[in-house]
Amino acid sequence: MELPLVILDTETATFDGPPHLLELGAIRVVDGEVTDQFLSLVCPEVPIQLEASQFHGITEEDVRGAPPLEEVLQRFTDWADDDWLCAHSAPFDARVLGYEYARTRLTPPPGPFVDTLSLAKRYLPEAPDHKLATLAEYLDLDTGALHRALEDAVAAWQVLVACCDRYEQIHSSPPTFATLLEQSGTHSTIEGAVPAQPRLNARTRALQAACQDGTPVLMHYGMPPAPSMAHEIWPRLLFRSKQKSYLEALCTRSGILKTYRLDRIQRVSPI
Numbered sequence: 512m513e514l515p516l517v518i519l520d521t522e523t524a525t526f527d528g529p530p531h532l533l534e535l536g537a538i539r540v541v542d543g544e545v546t547d548q549f550l551s552l553v554c555p556e557v558p559i560q561l562e563a564s565q566f567h568g569i570t571e572e573d574v575r576g577a578p579p580l581e582e583v584l585q586r587f588t589d590w591a592d593d594d595w596l597c598a599h600s601a602p603f604d605a606r607v608l609g610y611e612y613a614r615t616r617l618t619p620p621p622g623p624f625v626d627t628l629s630l631a632k633r634y635l636p637e638a639p640d641h642k643l644a645t646l647a648e649y650l651d652l653d654t655g656a657l658h659r660a661l662e663d664a665v666a667a668w669q670v671l672v673a674c675c676d677r678y679e680q681i682h683s684s685p686p687t688f689a690t691l692l693e694q695s696g697t698h699s700t701i702e703g704a705v706p707a708q709p710r711l712n713a714r715t716r717a718l719q720a721a722c723q724d725g726t727p728v729l730m731h732y733g734m735p736p737a738p739s740m741a742h743e744i745w746p747r748l749l750f751r752s753k754q755k756s757y758l759e760a761l762c763t764r765s766g767i768l769k770t771y772r773l774d775r776i777q778r779v780s781p782i
Contacts, residue, residue, distance in 0.1 A: 514688050515541045517622065518597040518671070520663035521607045522567045524555040528770060529706075529750070529759060530607040531555045532580060533569055535587060536660025538668060539594065545668070549590050550661045552577035556761070556768040567658045581615045584608075591620040595688060599643045599667040601626035601699045609704030614748050614759075619701035625688070626695035627670045633694060634677040635670075646670050709749055709756030709773060717779045718758055721746040727763065731778040732771060739777045749773075 519537035523530045532553050539547040552569070554577040564570055598604040601624035612619040631641045638649045647654045647666050650673050654666040671691075678686045692698065711719060721728050728746060733739035744760035747768065751757070756773040 515539055515546075515594045516597055516625070516688070517591050517594045517620075518664045518668045519549075519591075519604060520598060520660045520667065521604045522563075522569060522658070522660050523607055524557055524559045524563055526560055526562045526566070529748075529752070529757075530610050531557050532583075532607055532611045533559065533563070533574065534567070534660040535583060536662075536664045537587070537591070538661070538664050540668060543672075545665075547590075548661065549587060551583045551586070553580050553583050554578065555580075558767070569659075580611055581617065584611060584615055584617050584619075588617060588620055591622070593621055595622040595625065595692075596620065596701075597625040597627065597667065597671060599626070599631075599663065599670065600628045601695065602697050602704070605699040605701050605704035608701045610706055610748075610750075612701060613705045613750070619705075621700065621702065623692055624695065624697070624699040625671070625691045626697055626699065627667045627674065629695045629697065630674040630691065631670055634674040643667065643670070646673075706748075706750035706752065709751045711749070711773075714778060715758075715773050715776055717781070718746050718749060718776075721779075722749060727782050729780040729782055730760075730771070730776055731780075732776055734775050735777070743782065744769075744771075 517537050517539050521532055522534040524533045525531050533555055534552050537549040538545050552574050554574050559571055605624055628641055631646055639645055643666055644657050652666055652669045654662055657663055675686055727743060730742045730744050731739040732742055743763040746760045748759040758771045758773055762769050
């Protein structure tokens with residue numbers, strides 16, 4: 512392969528709603544050899560959902576002393592530089608990181624994603640299915656414990672190698688990065704996966720400035736005709752998902768990052 516490639520994987524604190532990064536693992540491959548690795552847990556601002564913890568095994572105790580999101584993303588940005596990226600089911604990992612770079616307002620690494628899921632469907636069609644764990648078993652990979660970020664990144668790299676070997680058998684020459692990217696289909700980038708911004712009306716327009724300035728507001732929230740309840744919040748992120756608009760904000764009373772529907776916000780007042 513003619514360029515360095517960063518193969519990554521993410522584990523999250525949530526299985527539904529906006530994603531929240533819990534672990535980020537990656538390896539750098541140069542000329543077919545792993546030359547470096549990146550691994551960090553993240554201390555999330557939301558509780559770890561039970562279903563997520565059962566999937567990857569990461570608990571609240573594991574992340575209690577982990578660094579905050581912004582620190583981890585800045586280190587990863589510097590480490591990844593402008594290398595091309597790779598992941599198994601790349602749109603998922605791009606979405607996770609897209610939300611997190613939007614929350615921190617950091618500039619993400621610009622590299623496009625090669626997607627080993629799309630490549631495995633094309634070059635390993637005989638596999639029982641194309642989940643990473645299934646492919647690891649099918650290819651008899653020595654991966655260690657899957658569903659952890661670094662181990663899954665290594666497994667994705669080994670799946671990529673198997674796909675490249677199959678490509679070379681068919682075409683009598685190794686694939687270029689451009690070919691792998693073209694056959695990945697999705698052309699994902701982290702920047703392209705940053706959540707869309709909602710349209711704001713007169714009731715909610717003050718939230719945009721509050722998100723940018725990091726200032727608290729008093730939000731009157733409820734579904735009319737029921738009376739609204741006043742919440743003191745620190746707005747963090749405005750986004751659209753599945754045709755609905757949302758606000759993510761830190762609730763002063765609970766200290767938890769919560770998600771609110773914009774259509775249920777009746778009034779916003781400065782504090």
